[in-house]
Amino acid sequence: MQRNIFKNTSFTCFLLALLFSFSIVAQETTVDDYKLSFSFKTIKKFDNTRVLEVTFIGKNREDRKDKIPVFDAEIKFFNIANDEEILLGTAKTSNEGIAQLVLSEKQKYLTDEDGYINLTARFEGSDVLDAEEEEILVKDLHLELNLEEIDSVKTIFVKAFTIDSLGVQMPVEEVDVIVSIEGMLSKMKIKEGTIENGEIEFELLQNIPGDVDKNFTVYAQILDNDEFGDVIQKQTVNWGTFNKLNTPDKNKLWSEAAPIWMYIVLTILLVGVWANYMYTIYNLYKIKKEGKKINISQEEE
Amino acid sequence: MNLENRKRELVKEFSPMLEKTTKVSKIWMGILVAVILVGIYAFFLQLFKGHEVTGMRDNVVWGVYIINFIFFVCLSYSGAFISGILHFFKTPWKNSVSRIVEIITVLSLIIGPIFILLCIGRLDRLHYLFLYPRIQSPITWDIIAIMTDLVGCFIYLYLTFIPDLAILRDNSENAPKWRQKLYKFLAIGYQDTTEQRETLHKITKTMSAMIIALAIVAYSVLAWIFSLTLQPGWNSSIFAPYFIIAGLYSGVSVIIVAMFLIRKYYHLEHYIRKVHFVSGGIILLIISLLYGYFTFSEYFSRWFSHKIQDTNLLNTLFTRYFWQFVLANYVGVLVPVVILFFKKFRTIKSITFASVIAILGLWLNRYLIVVPTLETPYLPIQDTRPEFIHYTATWVEWALSFTGVAAFILFFILIMKLVPVIPMSGIIDQEREALDKKGKTNQTITE
Numbered sequence: 072m073q074r075n076i077f078k079n080t081s082f083t084c085f086l087l088a089l090l091f092s093f094s095i096v097a098q099e100t101t102v103d104d105y106k107l108s109f110s111f112k113t114i115k116k117f118d119n120t121r122v123l124e125v126t127f128i129g130k131n132r133e134d135r136k137d138k139i140p141v142f143d144a145e146i147k148f149f150n151i152a153n154d155e156e157i158l159l160g161t162a163k164t165s166n167e168g169i170a171q172l173v174l175s176e177k178q179k180y181l182t183d184e185d186g187y188i189n190l191t192a193r194f195e196g197s198d199v200l201d202a203e204e205e206e207i208l209v210k211d212l213h214l215e216l217n218l219e220e221i222d223s224v225k226t227i228f229v230k231a232f233t234i235d236s237l238g239v240q241m242p243v244e245e246v247d248v249i250v251s252i253e254g255m256l257s258k259m260k261i262k263e264g265t266i267e268n269g270e271i272e273f274e275l276l277q278n279i280p281g282d283v284d285k286n287f288t289v290y291a292q293i294l295d296n297d298e299f300g301d302v303i304q305k306q307t308v309n310w311g312t313f314n315k316l317n318t319p320d321k322n323k324l325w326s327e328a329a330p331i332w333m334y335i336v337l338t339i340l341l342v343g344v345w346a347n348y349m350y351t352i353y354n355l356y357k358i359k360k361e362g363k364k365i366n367i368s369q370e371e372e
Numbered sequence: 373m374n375l376e377n378r379k380r381e382l383v384k385e386f387s388p389m390l391e392k393t394t395k396v397s398k399i400w401m402g403i404l405v406a407v408i409l410v411g412i413y414a415f416f417l418q419l420f421k422g423h424e425v426t427g428m429r430d431n432v433v434w435g436v437y438i439i440n441f442i443f444f445v446c447l448s449y450s451g452a453f454i455s456g457i458l459h460f461f462k463t464p465w466k467n468s469v470s471r472i473v474e475i476i477t478v479l480s481l482i483i484g485p486i487f488i489l490l491c492i493g494r495l496d497r498l499h500y501l502f503l504y505p506r507i508q509s510p511i512t513w514d515i516i517a518i519m520t521d522l523v524g525c526f527i528y529l530y531l532t533f534i535p536d537l538a539i540l541r542d543n544s545e546n547a548p549k550w551r552q553k554l555y556k557f558l559a560i561g562y563q564d565t566t567e568q569r570e571t572l573h574k575i576t577k578t579m580s581a582m583i584i585a586l587a588i589v590a591y592s593v594l595a596w597i598f599s600l601t602l603q604p605g606w607n608s609s610i611f612a613p614y615f616i617i618a619g620l621y622s623g624v625s626v627i628i629v630a631m632f633l634i635r636k637y638y639h640l641e642h643y644i645r646k647v648h649f650v651s652g653g654i655i656l657l658i659i660s661l662l663y664g665y666f667t668f669s670e671y672f673s674r675w676f677s678h679k680i681q682d683t684n685l686l687n688t689l690f691t692r693y694f695w696q697f698v699l700a701n702y703v704g705v706l707v708p709v710v711i712l713f714f715k716k717f718r719t720i721k722s723i724t725f726a727s728v729i730a731i732l733g734l735w736l737n738r739y740l741i742v743v744p745t746l747e748t749p750y751l752p753i754q755d756t757r758p759e760f761i762h763y764t765a766t767w768v769e770w771a772l773s774f775t776g777v778a779a780f781i782l783f784f785i786l787i788m789k790l791v792p793v794i795p796m797s798g799i800i801d802q803e804r805e806a807l808d809k810k811g812k813t814n815q816t817i818t819e
Binding site: 354365366 | 506507508513516520523524527531534560561562563565567568571572574575578579582586589
């Protein structure tokens with residue numbers, strides 16, 4: 072409900088919403104009661120695009136459950152190297168306080184001498200909110216995912232490497248990776264392990280349910296890595312099984328149509344009873360007809 | 373003996389019952405109308421304000437309305453059952469009670485279902501029951517059974533009325549014209565010829581057999597509305613026969629009370645004699661023993677199985693509903709049994725008293741079947757107001773309940789103004805049979 076109230080304000084921060092909101096809580100609460108959290112992360116996706124994401128929320132200092140997103144705040148994203156600052160783009164925080172910028176796979180980054188990309192997210196502040204800035208240093212990791220069936224064993228190969236200035240692939244070490252399968256609502260974790268010498272392989276379970284065409288999607292994810300950030304790779308493969316959908320029950324106590332015996336019994340009962348009613352009415356008609364005849368003959372006499 | 377003259381005599385004998393309304397009778401009818409008017413006010417109050425004016429809430433969704441519904445509908449079924457048996461087996465003393473039973477059957481079957489309508493919160497959606505019926509639902513079966521039974525009972529009642537209507541048509545020269553026209557229309561040209569008489573007897577007998585079968589089916593369906601659920605206190609395999617016996621218990625009791633009142637008020641001691649009360653009393657004794665046996669079996673198996681929900685229910689019956697339980701299941705059964713068991717207690721008044729106790733006991737028994745069960749559900753509502761958990765009937769519910777009873781009595785009196793409560797045709801039939809027998813005997817002697 073609070074979100075809806077704040078949404079109508081044109082101001083870029085949550086403070087005015089707090090000050091002018093008509094809720095009792097808002098009247099008693101000030102911006103000082105909230106600690107602002109400005110977190111920044113990068114995700115390299117399977118199509119080699121890179122997502123820069125800022126989460127900007129205010130957390131109540133006393134009540135941990137009370138979190139208010141800072142929405143409509145303009146965030147600027149930079150790539151910085153050797154005092155050179157390149158603006159990658161800007162994005163505004165959503166109703167949930169999240170600002171995202173998607174950089175294409177062709178985006179060129181400035182790196183330092185160790186190959187690190189300096190990415191910075193900046194909120195330049197407003198009348199009531201202070202400026203915020205956070206930087207992260209990541210290396211551009213290349214994650215490859217190969218699915219092969221070797222001697223009837225479905226195997227997942229994950230390969231991770233960086234490319235140095237000379238264009239040579241440099242395998243990575245000691246990087247944790249999670250393999251999961253895309254489900255209806257979220258990703259289901261299948262295996263996890265540590266990449267050594269740039270490679271790791273997993274044996275996949277048998278009889279994993281797929282879609283109608285027996286396809287399912289395998290993900291390899293490196294998450295919250297200090298050196299590489301989030302890196303995701305995925306592959307769709309035709310290794311699944313398809314269980315036919317249960318056909319809805321017919322003619323059961325719980326189905327739309329009743330069991331056939333019920334219709335038969337009910338019909339027999341009702342037809343029997345109503346036929347008897349009809350027979351009775353027919354006989355009454357006969358009595359009436361005879362009565363009429365008698366009346367006519369009496370009148371004639 | 374000339375039967376036509378005898379018919380004339382009978383009409384003369386019964387016509388004061390039909391045409392004259394005494395001062396006492398008018399006062400009684402006035403009181404009944406007043407009760408009905410209060411009920412109509414209560415009905416509109418409920419219609420406009422909703423079920424808020426009743427004691428029914430989220431937990432206890434059924435109250436005295438459903439109890440009245442079961443009571444009246446069971447009364448009707450038992451009436452149909454008894455009436456069917458009286459006609460089908462040509463019971464010797466049937467003539468004195470058959471019309472009382474038939475009127476009780478039809479009236480209670482009209483009034484009973486009205487109570488179920490009062491239970492429904494959204495009457496505007498009532499037609500959905502007919503538009504989207506589920507054949508698997510006992511509620512649907514009950515609607516079909518009640519409607520079929522109502523039509524059957526009407527036809528049956530009408531069949532038994534026809535010969536009397538014909539007698540009244542032919543012998544009511546001094547009656548008002550509207551009455552003469554009504555008799556002529558309803559008598560459908562019945563002239564009591566041998567052929568007509570045989571046809572009428574044949575279809576009445578078939579209908580009486582049909583009515584017995586229908587009553588058993590409808591009784592069972594009504595019991596299944598409860599017993600096919602998993603609710604503690606309801607989920608029982610003996611509920612259908614238990615309902616049949618309980619229905620007969622109330623039915624016979626109401627017939628005895630009606631016989632007593634009609635006999636006393638209309639001075640029909642010549643027709644409704646002590647023998648009828650004693651016979652009714654013995655039937656009531658047998659049924660009360662059966663009813664007591666079923667009641668004991670029902671509670672005993674629940675107590676012995678000691679399932680948590682059943683135990684909770686029984687605890688409620690022995691604490692919150694202690695006195696009602698004692699009145700319903702001890703007083704309501706044992707007092708009639710004791711009175712009716714000993715021959716010296718079998719007077720008209722004591723048999724009628726036993727019947728009144730049986731009626732009240734049975735109504736309370738119905739209350740204990742419905743309300744305590746709804747108050748002890750599988751998932752108890754927590755942290756809510758006590759009035760949402762427990763049920764107490766409001767004045768609106770009581771007013772509408774008494775309106776049902778008042779309407780029942782009022783319509784009974786009005787029907788007795790249309791045709792005699794003792795079937796004249798039955799008396800004529802008996803005398804005709806006696807004449808035939810005599811004629812045959814004479815013929816044999818002559819031969």
